Amino acid sequence: MSYRPTLTRTWWLKNTAFKVYMLRELTVLPLLFFLLCLVKGLYSLSQGAEAWYLWLAVMQNPLVMLINTLALLASLFHAWTFFQLFPRVMPLEFGGKKVSAPALVAGQWAGVLAVFALVAWLFWG
Amino acid sequence: MELEVTIQRYLPEQSSEPFNQSYTVPYDTSTSVLDALTYIKEELDPTLSYRWSCRMAICGSCGIMLNGKPMLGCNVFLRDYVQTGMLIEPMAHFPVERDLIIDMESFLTHLEAVKPYLISKDSKESVQSFDPHNQTPRQLDKYQQFSSCINCGLCYSACPQFGLNPEFIGPAALTLAHRYNLDNRDAGQAERMPMINSEEGAWSCTFVGYCSEVCPKSVDPAAAVNQSKVTSATDLIFSLLGGRS
Ligand code: SF4
Ligand code: FES
Numbered sequence: 001m002s003y004r005p006t007l008t009r010t011w012w013l014k015n016t017a018f019k020v021y022m023l024r025e026l027t028v029l030p031l032l033f034f035l036l037c038l039v040k041g042l043y044s045l046s047q048g049a050e051a052w053y054l055w056l057a058v059m060q061n062p063l064v065m066l067i068n069t070l071a072l073l074a075s076l077f078h079a080w081t082f083f084q085l086f087p088r089v090m091p092l093e094f095g096g097k098k099v100s101a102p103a104l105v106a107g108q109w110a111g112v113l114a115v116f117a118l119v120a121w122l123f124w125g
Numbered sequence: 126m127e128l129e130v131t132i133q134r135y136l137p138e139q140s141s142e143p144f145n146q147s148y149t150v151p152y153d154t155s156t157s158v159l160d161a162l163t164y165i166k167e168e169l170d171p172t173l174s175y176r177w178s179c180r181m182a183i184c185g186s187c188g189i190m191l192n193g194k195p196m197l198g199c200n201v202f203l204r205d206y207v208q209t210g211m212l213i214e215p216m217a218h219f220p221v222e223r224d225l226i227i228d229m230e231s232f233l234t235h236l237e238a239v240k241p242y243l244i245s246k247d248s249k250e251s252v253q254s255f256d257p258h259n260q261t262p263r264q265l266d267k268y269q270q271f272s273s274c275i276n277c278g279l280c281y282s283a284c285p286q287f288g289l290n291p292e293f294i295g296p297a298a299l300t301l302a303h304r305y306n307l308d309n310r311d312a313g314q315a316e317r318m319p320m321i322n323s324e325e326g327a328w329s330c331t332f333v334g335y336c337s338e339v340c341p342k343s344v345d346p347a348a349a350v351n352q353s354k355v356t357s358a359t360d361l362i363f364s365l366l367g368g369r370s
Contacts, residue, residue, distance in 0.1 A: 001137040002220040002228055007288045014193055017335040018285065025331075085332065088348035090355065 024081050027074035034071040037064070083108040127151050128203050130161055132173070133214040135221050143221070145212075146170075152203040158213065159187050159198035162225075175225040182341055185277030189225055190214040195282035195339045218281055218288040232278045235294045238320060239302035244313030258310045268307035271300050271349050273342045280336035280346050286329050293329045294320065296336040296346035303349040306356065318360050327353045 012018040037059065044055035058064060086108060087101035130150050135143040148169050150161045159177050166173045178184040180199045187198040192212055203211070219227035280296035281287045287295045294302075302321055306314045321327050330350045337347040 002222045003135065003137075003141065003143065004220040005217065007218075007285065011285055011288065015335075017283075017338055018333065021331075021333045021335075085334070085351070088345060089351040091352075 024078060027078040030067055030071035030074045031078075033067050037068065079108075079112065126153065128161075128207060128211065130158075130165070130203075130211045130213065132162075132165070132224070133212070134173070134224050135215070136172070137223065150203070154202070154204050156203045157199050158189065158191060158196075158201050158203065158211070161203055162198060162213075174223045183275060185275035188216045188227075188277050188279050188282065190217055190282065195279040197277060197279070197341050200341055216278060216282040218284070218291070219278070229278060231291050232276075232281055232295070232297070235298040236276065236301060238294065239298050239305075240313055240317055241298075241301040241305060243305065243308065243311045244316060245310075246312040260309065264309045267309075268304045271304035271307070271344060274300060274304075274344050274346075275342055277341065279339045279341065280344075283335040283339040285333060285335075286331060290325075290329065292325045294325050296330075296350060297344075299327055299330070299353055300344060300346040300349035303353045303356070306353070314356075318357070321353050322357050322360065327351075327357055330354070 012022045041055050041059070044051040059068075083105050087099075087104040092099045092104065127149050129147050131145050131147045133143050134146050148165045150156075150164055152161065157180075159180060162173065162175050162177075166175075175187070175189075175198070177187040177199065179186075182197050182200040185197070189196060189198050190213070191198075191201060192206075192209060193214075195216060198213075213225065215221045215225045216227050219229065219231070222228050274297055276297060278297065284293075284296055287293045299321065302317045305311045306317060327350050330347075332347060332351055334347045337345045340346060
């Protein structure tokens with residue numbers, strides 16, 4: 001006698017929380033593109049100078065640069081959501097005291113800055 | 126002051142489809158949605174069915190969807206919906222028996238499945254024994270937040286994974302399992318892990334996180350479920366190394 005409502009394909013359009021969730025999951029698409037570029041780049045490197053320069057030229061294509069910029073923004077957004085969740089999933093203790101959530105989030109961003117600094121030093125230092 | 130309240134009705138003896146019906150309800154600053162439902166039943170339409178008991182957000186029986194959001198009817202007030210209007214529907218993702226009455230069977234089965242009780246180290250020496258089981262504030266602090274659940278099931282109505290697959294053990298039950306695993310008086314983790322590790326267990330959760338947003342007791346079930354993923358992964362590594370299971 002009871003009726004069982006079923007979820008439609010558009011369930012995630014129902015509220016903001018679901019839309020933000022979908023946005024977070026969608027960040028994988030531009031990242032996938034970036035990873036494919038990276039793999040192709042490594043492969044071109046192994047194929048000699050000509051292939052490498054061709055790859056470099058493709059990377060300078062405005063559309064490719066646009067998608068890769070999007071990938072950077074997407075990964076920063078994903079990192080932001082992840083860092084926010086981290087203190088809830090992995091509450092850490094230090095010297096018998098709970099580390100506060102803002103401290104954990106700040107620690108993770110410090111890690112990102114360190115990686116940026118390392119990369120900047122490697123390529124431009 | 127009066128407000129129009131629309132309710133999704135379902136009367137199986139009349140129609141196999143639910144339909145909406147509106148009522149005009151007088152309210153003041155202290156009128157809750159539950160008060161409005163009671164007013165409708167007593168003054169306007171005695172055929173309306175809904176659940177309630179405590180009227181103070183502690184029994185967990187009055188869950189509804191209010192403008193699409195899972196809420197406790199006794200915990201929300203008409204005064205806050207003057208602009209938006211009010212659509213009251215039965216809790217999402219559960220079979221509906223009549224009007225706002227849902228069938229909670231699947232939720233209760235999942236709760237039971239996680240063995241939500243203290244399992245003592247030696248089954249003969251039951252936890253019910255008269256010996257005191259002292260706990261330090263720090264030991265209590267490890268799980269206290271996760272023990273505030275009132276089994277209202279709102280988190281299940283907020284969880285699209287449960288909506289897509291009712292076999293998913295779901296937020297509250299996984300939280301309860303985690304609550305007992307974190308309790309130093311309990312020795313039942315090994316018995317709970319197979320269920321937590323299973324396909325219907327913690328790994329079905331994709332951290333949508335809406336469950337924690339709607340929880341009226343700030344239990345943060347999303348945190349508990351994802352903490353138990355960490356436990357589950359550790360458990361897997363140990364069992365691969367041939368250690369404790
Ligand atoms: S975890 Fe919160 S929302 Fe879920 S059943 Fe318990 S009290 Fe209700
Ligand atoms: S009537 Fe008990 S929680 Fe609302």
